[in-house]
Amino acid sequence: MTDSASPKGAVAGRGWFPLLQRVVDLLSMPALALLTAFVLGAVVILITSGRLETVGEAYWGLLRGAFIKQRGFSESLVAAIPYVLLSLGLALGFKTGLFNIGVEGQFYMGALAAAWAGQAIQGVPALVHLPVVLLAGAAGGAIWAGIPGYLKAKTGAHEVISTMMMNYIAFRLTEFIISGPLRAPSGSTIQTPRISPAAELWALWDIPNRLTAPLNALTLSLALGFGAWLIARAAGAGGQHAPDGASAHTGIGVPVSPFAGLIARITHHASRHLALVVGLGVALVSFVALPPLTRLWWPFTDEYDRLHLGLLLAILAAVGVWWLLWKTTIGFELRTVGANPNAARYAGVSITRNIVLGMALSGALAGLAGTVEVIGVSICRCLPLFFSSGYGFDSIAIALLGRNNPFGILASAFLFGAMRNGADLMELNSGVSKYIISLIQALVLLFVAAPAVVRWMYRIKAAPRAAEAPLTRGWGG
Amino acid sequence: MPPALQAIGITKRFPGVLANDHVDFTLQQGEIHALLGENGAGKSTLMNILYGLYQPDEGQVWVKGELVKISNPHEAIARGIGMVHQHFMLVPPLTVTENIMLGQESLVSATRMLGRLAMLDRRSAAARIRELSRQYGLAVDPDAIVGDLPVGAQQRVEIIKALYRDADILILDEPTAVLTPQEADELFVIMRGMVKQGKSIVFITHKLREVFAVADTISVMRGGAMVGSLKPAQATRELLAEMMVGRKVILAIDKAPARPGLAVLQVEGVRVLDDRRHVAVDGVSLEIRSGEILGLAGVQGNGQTELTEALTGLRRVAGGKILLNGHDTTHATPRQLVEAGMGHVPEDRHKHGLVLSFPVRDNIVLCTYYRLPNAHGIELDYAVIARQASELVRIFDIRTPGIETTAGALSGGNQQKVIMARELSRLSERHGAQNGAPLLIASQPTRGLDVGSIEFIHRRIVEARDAGAAVLLISAELDEIMSLSDRIAVMYKGHILATVDARTATREQLGLLMAGVTPAAARPGQREGAHD
Numbered sequence A: 001m002t003d004s005a006s007p008k009g010a011v012a013g014r015g016w017f018p019l020l021q022r023v024v025d026l027l028s029m030p031a032l033a034l035l036t037a038f039v040l041g042a043v044v045i046l047i048t049s050g051r052l053e054t055v056g057e058a059y060w061g062l063l064r065g066a067f068i069k070q071r072g073f074s075e076s077l078v079a080a081i082p083y084v085l086l087s088l089g090l091a092l093g094f095k096t097g098l099f100n101i102g103v104e105g106q107f108y109m110g111a112l113a114a115a116w117a118g119q120a121i122q123g124v125p126a127l128v129h130l131p132v133v134l135l136a137g138a139a140g141g142a143i144w145a146g147i148p149g150y151l152k153a154k155t156g157a158h159e160v161i162s163t164m165m166m167n168y169i170a171f172r173l174t175e176f177i178i179s180g181p182l183r184a185p186s187g188s189t190i191q192t193p194r195i196s197p198a199a200e201l202w203a204l205w206d207i208p209n210r211l212t213a214p215l216n217a218l219t220l221s222l223a224l225g226f227g228a229w230l231i232a233r234a235a236g237a238g239g240q241h242a243p244d245g246a247s248a249h250t251g252i253g254v255p256v257s258p259f260a261g262l263i264a265r266i267t268h269h270a271s272r273h274l275a276l277v278v279g280l281g282v283a284l285v286s287f288v289a290l291p292p293l294t295r296l297w298w299p300f301t302d303e304y305d306r307l308h309l310g311l312l313l314a315i316l317a318a319v320g321v322w323w324l325l326w327k328t329t330i331g332f333e334l335r336t337v338g339a340n341p342n343a344a345r346y347a348g349v350s351i352t353r354n355i356v357l358g359m360a361l362s363g364a365l366a367g368l369a370g371t372v373e374v375i376g377v378s379i380c381r382c383l384p385l386f387f388s389s390g391y392g393f394d395s396i397a398i399a400l401l402g403r404n405n406p407f408g409i410l411a412s413a414f415l416f417g418a419m420r421n422g423a424d425l426m427e428l429n430s431g432v433s434k435y436i437i438s439l440i441q442a443l444v445l446l447f448v449a450a451p452a453v454v455r456w457m458y459r460i461k462a463a464p465r466a467a468e469a470p471l472t473r474g475w476g477g
Numbered sequence B: 001m002p003p004a005l006q007a008i009g010i011t012k013r014f015p016g017v018l019a020n021d022h023v024d025f026t027l028q029q030g031e032i033h034a035l036l037g038e039n040g041a042g043k044s045t046l047m048n049i050l051y052g053l054y055q056p057d058e059g060q061v062w063v064k065g066e067l068v069k070i071s072n073p074h075e076a077i078a079r080g081i082g083m084v085h086q087h088f089m090l091v092p093p094l095t096v097t098e099n100i101m102l103g104q105e106s107l108v109s110a111t112r113m114l115g116r117l118a119m120l121d122r123r124s125a126a127a128r129i130r131e132l133s134r135q136y137g138l139a140v141d142p143d144a145i146v147g148d149l150p151v152g153a154q155q156r157v158e159i160i161k162a163l164y165r166d167a168d169i170l171i172l173d174e175p176t177a178v179l180t181p182q183e184a185d186e187l188f189v190i191m192r193g194m195v196k197q198g199k200s201i202v203f204i205t206h207k208l209r210e211v212f213a214v215a216d217t218i219s220v221m222r223g224g225a226m227v228g229s230l231k232p233a234q235a236t237r238e239l240l241a242e243m244m245v246g247r248k249v250i251l252a253i254d255k256a257p258a259r260p261g262l263a264v265l266q267v268e269g270v271r272v273l274d275d276r277r278h279v280a281v282d283g284v285s286l287e288i289r290s291g292e293i294l295g296l297a298g299v300q301g302n303g304q305t306e307l308t309e310a311l312t313g314l315r316r317v318a319g320g321k322i323l324l325n326g327h328d329t330t331h332a333t334p335r336q337l338v339e340a341g342m343g344h345v346p347e348d349r350h351k352h353g354l355v356l357s358f359p360v361r362d363n364i365v366l367c368t369y370y371r372l373p374n375a376h377g378i379e380l381d382y383a384v385i386a387r388q389a390s391e392l393v394r395i396f397d398i399r400t401p402g403i404e405t406t407a408g409a410l411s412g413g414n415q416q417k418v419i420m421a422r423e424l425s426r427l428s429e430r431h432g433a434q435n436g437a438p439l440l441i442a443s444q445p446t447r448g449l450d451v452g453s454i455e456f457i458h459r460r461i462v463e464a465r466d467a468g469a470a471v472l473l474i475s476a477e478l479d480e481i482m483s484l485s486d487r488i489a490v491m492y493k494g495h496i497l498a499t500v501d502a503r504t505a506t507r508e509q510l511g512l513l514m515a516g517v518t519p520a521a522a523r524p525g526q527r528e529g530a531h532d
Helices: A018-049 A052-068 A072-095 A103-120 A126-155 A159-179 A204-210 A214-237 A258-296 A310-327 A329-339 A341-346 A351-377 A391-401 A406-430 A436-449 A451-458 B043-050 B073-078 B096-101 B122-136 B151-164 B181-196 B208-214 B237-245 B304-311 B334-339 B349-353 B360-364 B382-395 B412-430 B451-466 B478-484 B507-514
Strands: B005-014 B017-027 B032-036 B058-063 B066-068 B081-084 B107-109 B118-120 B169-173 B200-205 B217-222 B225-230 B263-273 B279-289 B293-297 B319-324 B342-345 B439-443 B470-474 B487-492 B495-501
Touching: A018 A052, A018 A391, A018 A406, A018 A436, A018 A451, A052 A072, A052 A406, A072 A103, A072 A310, A072 A329, A072 A351, A072 A391, A072 A406, A103 A126, A103 A159, A103 A351, A103 A391, A126 A159, A126 A214, A126 A351, A204 A214, A204 A258, A214 A258, A214 A310, A310 A329, A310 A351, A310 A406, A329 A341, A329 A351, A341 A351, A341 B349, A391 A406, A391 A436, A406 A436, A436 A451, B005 B043, B017 B043, B017 B058, B032 B043, B032 B181, B032 B208, B032 B237, B043 B169, B043 B200, B073 B081, B081 B151, B096 B122, B096 B151, B122 B151, B122 B181, B151 B169, B151 B181, B181 B200, B181 B208, B200 B208, B208 B237, B217 B237, B225 B237, B237 B451, B263 B304, B263 B470, B279 B304, B279 B319, B279 B470, B279 B495, B293 B451, B293 B478, B293 B507, B304 B439, B304 B470, B334 B342, B342 B412, B349 B412, B360 B382, B360 B412, B382 B412, B412 B439, B412 B451, B439 B451, B451 B470, B451 B478, B470 B478, B478 B507, B487 B507, B495 B507
Parallel strands: B017 B225, B032 B200, B032 B217, B081 B169, B169 B200, B293 B470, B293 B487, B342 B439, B439 B470
Antiparallel strands: B005 B017, B005 B058, B058 B066, B107 B118, B217 B225, B263 B279, B263 B319, B487 B495
16 A cells, blocks of 8 residues: 555654653553453462462462562562663664573573682772673673674574574583582582672672772762763753754754854753763762761661662663663664664665674673672572573563563563562462462563554554564564 | 446545545446545545445445445455555465465365365366466466566466456556556556456556556545546646646656766676676666766666665675776775765665654664764764754655654655655765765655655756766656656666667657667667767
């Protein structure tokens, strides 16, 4: 049909409350998918238990376990942190047209690299060691994902197959290294040596103690400053920039008045420097103020609470990925290659380079997730032999539920973290197997991946949008 | 005799759009009824209603004197209505026979031992296809693999598919959009033959020339309403164009004689291989000067696509040399060519020209996102990009709800305007720079567009020429080549057979060259660069 009298596009952006409508549009499908999955989960519980009350007990247990019981809420966050990082990696891949199904393996390699880097050096301050460990973990994941990326770019080997196979190599390789070359010499359990305390990601309750060392205070304040700079940058980058004086016309021979150009230039530079000023300010203030303030009052006092600074890392990663994808030329290229490789080639964008880059960045985030688990969560502060996570595969569902949007992912990762965390109490409370959670998560994935089913169930008309980019590309893609 | 098909007061609303507004339409038995209209006029909506794909909000449909309700294509087929869509509904790896049988498989029972297992009765289906193909002059081989067939043959398969289902009312949705002029003429002969044998045909198009070539009745739609019906004898091109667009349209392009300057593009003995590694372009040489338009004519598939891709950095050059403003660009990348001042309007706007899921804004900077003022370092400056996009949307009259609207939501004409805006604005930006005049390569710039958009794009191309650009225009529309070009090169089987002056060239002369017939005067040695 060439006639566009069909509804596509005709109503785009013309609603009564465009923003509200967009938000509702965006949230309605994931919300309905969740609702449906929980309703079907209830049906399964009802059938298997034969008692209606069990459904209530199970879901009440889930809710209590996830939010209400002691440390319930923070444990949900602890579980959400690797989910966020892994799903961000997947989303970045999806946006580049890549289905990086191997995040689990990259998670392992990141954890392995971090466990190695954490114990290999001793006696350097956290200011140096923590970044080194994080970089090592990211690099481990990046290399592990970069290999299939390179194979795809050069030979066309499909990344779904190759990353999945890389998973198995990663699992066995980690097992070998943990039980052989990198095995902790003392102790009966097979695990890597404990990492240096300087390489640990601090638990939140521990922060006042850590901050007594000035170098540690400097580390945290620099991290906070960087975060503030990144957020200011991401928030401002879309806005008020104006052309440089050298190019104060729009390229079609219509000059902007010199006066306007001058003002634009001033605000432009101000806004660029504003982010820097904000960042430095936050760093300075937190360096001076945080150590004494946290001594006076600190909300996290529970020494058994495992919530750690990875929370900050996850949020910054979400902002960073968002900024990278939508505000930079790098993201523009990645997304162009993902949405239409032919047009990318036409526009002079290297497909090879961006496939490798997309995979490597995706793997780096997965590797960071593994790193966080080793240096922030594991009790032994090491990589034990029986380090099974299953985080990677859940993350596919989380990325899809979050519509590959970094902020959507923050929400859906928290939801999945809460479900994972609440499942134990649910089982205890009602006798319903905690694996019912996997069933519900699988149903969520199903409904998110096949929105037509949800639309049909709730009699929702298809969104009148042309050329909707698929969330995932098929196997042939 | 009652009309074959009659629609009375058809109204169809889509959210925010009145696609059909009390439309009346009558197809008499045994006629070819052309339905004209711009993109978005509601032609396809009306036909989709008659074919059962949409349900009308109001109005009646009569088939052969009987009031009917067609709620899906199966019912339409049962009532003898067949539709050939612009985008074919064929399965490429299957044979012609299998494609035609699909959904209507006739089976032969296998032996008793196999019980209920049955096999496709390919043989009798193939026989019936041969019969139909002979009866209506639709040459196709029932055993050929559809994916191997050229577009024209695939279309014949679609028509046979409708006839195989006993359709006597055929709806052809823009059948000529994918055909060369020659193939279109063949199709018209076939259509005439079918009508003689009692079929009735609705022929959707927006090309005026075709209407006069084949239609018995012409109906014109605009903005969802039927503007009127008339006989070809009462119509003129100008009248029909005015009915379609709603205002007077200048069909002929008003352009001053070319004032060629320095050579911008020099192509010397270029050889290019196609995807199957066969030689597609064999030693082509040409030269385009600043301020002139060179039209490259030829039947589709004679190497124009490969040549264009080679010139624009999308395909490797196997031999020869390409110079742009004196610099060797034989193996330049698309990015280097953008930097060197080339604009490229690609043949396939969906495949290469646009990222349909991106907003108009991002498509405007698709080739220049990385450089000032669009980006500082790695950071995109969306304020600048948005302002530039808004300005181009205004200047190029791109009809879009906003620059945030995805390119895929625009009509074909407006999508093409987005590409023109992007490429031409880049050229004029470079104009006056020290390193030579810009080059515009426009491939099929108006394919599938309506009269209004074509007029607009033609004017822009001539303006680019007058501003000093060298223009290479590749088109399957001979009319377009003839009216825009200053010189015309004809390509045949990978060679340039001749280059002629557009002022003296005739349709017949070019038609012969396109068919590979060279006049005795054009010796091989004189072929190339004949303008000197």
